[in-house]
Amino acid sequence: MAHPSQLGFQDAASPLMEELLHFHDHAVVMLVLISAFVMYIICMMLTTKMVDKNTLDSQELEIVWTVLPAAVLVSLAMPSLRILYLMDEINKPALTIKAVGHQWYWSYEYTDFQELLFDSYMIPTSDLAPGQFRLxxxxxxMVVPVDTPVRMLVSADDVLHSWALPALGVKMDAVPGRLNQTAFIAxxxxxxxxxxxxxxxANHSFMPIVVEAIPLQRFEDWSAQMLQDA
Structure with a gap:
């Protein structure tokens, strides 16, 4: 588990987040190369003594500085479009969970189980146990089984919310009166x-999302215990 206070991205815990991290690294490499090339051109223009005031145009140069940026944009657009389609793809989910945002807590309903639903409130700072993270x-x-396709149905009861989980590469708006869906695999x-x-x-910062991924057998035991307690 990545520490919440670390700089940069959290460690990927889903295939989708791994794809997002790879695309981020690809885009950063392109950005560094372009910045270095532009800086090199600027330095050369400022220091060179090779100046020809009679040069008015160069078709070869114009073709190069038109084709190269186009190629760079294509190299960024293609993997970006691929990830967008992957984010919208939901293939035969084994578990469906409905998350509803309230001011200011989340409600979870396991639609594949009868009467398996609960509210999730932030633990106050004064009640935290040693090792728990503040806020x-x-x-x-929210408990899910490992290596299992999970579909999230996200909505809100009052105002706009957003169900976001960086390590799993999930971020979906919760809109009142509308049911959005996304999916992930831990x-x-x-x-x-x-x-x-x-x-x-006012309490926007006090409605955390906590997802625990456990083996399938432990998930079945947990769901049975929750239904028994209900």
Whole structure:
């Protein structure tokens, strides 16, 4: 599990987040190369003594500085479009969970189980146990099985919210009266933290998202215990 306070991205815990990290690295490499090339041209223009005031045009040079930027844009656009299609793809989910945003907490409903639903509130700072993260821990975690396609149905009860989980590469707006969907697969066991990413009111910073990924057998035991307690 990545530490929430670290700089940069959290460690990828889903195939989609791995794709996003690869695209980020690809875009950064392109940006560094372009910046270095532009800086080199500027330095050469400022220091060279080779000046010809009679040079008015060069078709070869114009072709080069038109084709090269186009090639760079294509090299960025193609993987970006691929990831966009991957983010919209939902292939036969094994589990469907509905997340509803409220001011200021989340409600979760496991639609494949009867009467398996609960609210998730942030744990106050005064009640935190040793090792728990301030403003990120919730009294009830959303539990999912590892290596299982999970579909999230996201909506809101009052104002705009956003269900975001960086380690899993998920971010979906919660809109009142509208049901949005997204999907993810947790590739390893762990606890993953997120927060509402839409400014939804005075306590916007106090509605964390906590997802715990566990093996399938433990998930079945957890769901059976939750249904028994209900």
């Amino acid at each position: 990120l821990e919730a009294d009830h975690r 590739t390893r066991s762990g606890v993953y933290y997120g927060q509402c990413s839409e400014i939804c009111g």
